[in-house]
Amino acid sequence: MTEAPKRARGWTQARRRLLGAVLGCPVVLTSTVRAEPDWPSRPLRLVVPFAPGGGADATARFVAQELGEALGQPVAVDNRGGGGGTLGAMAVLAAPADGYTLFHATPGPLVTNPLLMPALPYDAERDFAPVSLLVRAAYVLAVHPAVPAGSLAELIAMARAQPGRLAFSSAGIGAGSHLAGELLRIETGIDLAHVPYRGTGPSVQDVVAGQVPMTIDSLSVLIPLVRAGRLRALGVTTRQRVAELPEVPAIAETLPGFEVTVMNGLVVRSGTPEAIVDRLSQAVVRIMASPAAARRFAGTGTRPEGSTPAALGAVLEQERRTWRGVIARAGIRLE
Template structure:
């Protein structure tokens, strides 16, 4: 009996300590881990969100870039960090939605070790082709690819990258035989796309828009359900391929067992930041659409997106070492 009483008292004291910590949260700087190098799309959005979030929280939010392993290095670091709300991850589909199916083994459990706080943004992609390809619409491109199986190459920023999976999803949806050419980053892929070494890519509007505007590349469709304000004359791929959507979702997650009160506080402040007219204007210049959510909504989105990319990965045979 005494043992049970002591155990119960211990649990009560622990719960009270967690509650007190949550009430005082945050009392020191936060660390926002980004799984990519500085200067990339995710890093830019993470930094744009970190500054106003710090103002609301009353503590600095320090962006810490940890690229490597397709996002697994950063995800493992956050998954194993103390579950106190001071280590967050700004992430894209890789760590929880795609890598479990791209990699034979992960150093963390993608479902149990990380929990979402909020969706942050949708980063619209666009399907582009080299200007010399004899097509002007998506329908013409699909017909051309079907008439020339194996002769159209599509570029990506690397094996397992969102641009790779978007291309594989298009390949399966359109029923075309096109060949994946992986590069070490978007820059080299763009260079060969402009020179005509590869003919097609699906990647960030922000990356390709200057070359679309110059006429070097031709935009055939945006990879979102609706048109993008940056490319108002370009129809969604979904107009031709029903249900097609390959815009990578960006969101913030924390280690599992982070107190719910802390998650709720972060969610409230992140969503408030995303409603800021200044942030919306800043992100719109890059074609990024701020998009908040509840933790439950983001968890449901992770499940549905993981199921979608699992199917694409299994059919394509894509793998990461």
């Protein structure tokens, strides 16, 4: 069950081809523009750096609908998957800094890609301006029911008794599920093997099938499997327990200070007029505090959380500090 399955292999060549395509595309950077007095006077575009159907896409579509109503102009969702979010980021940077092109940002293109891909054709800190947080969510550490560990402490004891024999799956090298697993390995000092896949779906499917014993992935993905008894949850990665799985302890109850959350935010190109950034931020804060947002995310393990631009900037900086250290200590690299 700990041997890397065949479907996890071959991702490296595909990643290389995709990264080559990304780095071969020029980024068109235009100068700062002045805010239109009647902005917005035409439809907006919200770029999502992933294919349709995932959690980020679902959140973006809710935000686009509500933001369009708040601004009086439609907001179209533009899915630009590829390069771990890099193609979507480049699409935003190729547009004018006029507030009409928005970016549904996750840690990949703004935090971890710059740490893993030093030749990226953009500077994540310089080229994007934060607008607002959108949502936060927990990850869940889950094991196949055949794993004889009923708690995190028992899992740690198992791993220490058999170094390198216990493996965890992830959505790919550098993905949030990979980094969360590496942080767990570092904080506990245990020797875990990593089995990377090309996406969350196959990663989780093979844990359910018993091909890999454990994974750490988003709460919204794993809740149905845990409730159906197809996986056993041993811990959530937020500081406190979550309402959706109240019987599952926080990992921090065993490892004080341990915390990993899934973050989605809204950013624009740097140089976008401050008045537009402020208007967008205020609209998003109202949306994410609305009854509609509460209804939309109820029971999913995802918490709507609008913020000021400065607050999102601080979250991104904290994410960079955390994952810079994990990537360095774990020796993670895109081969």
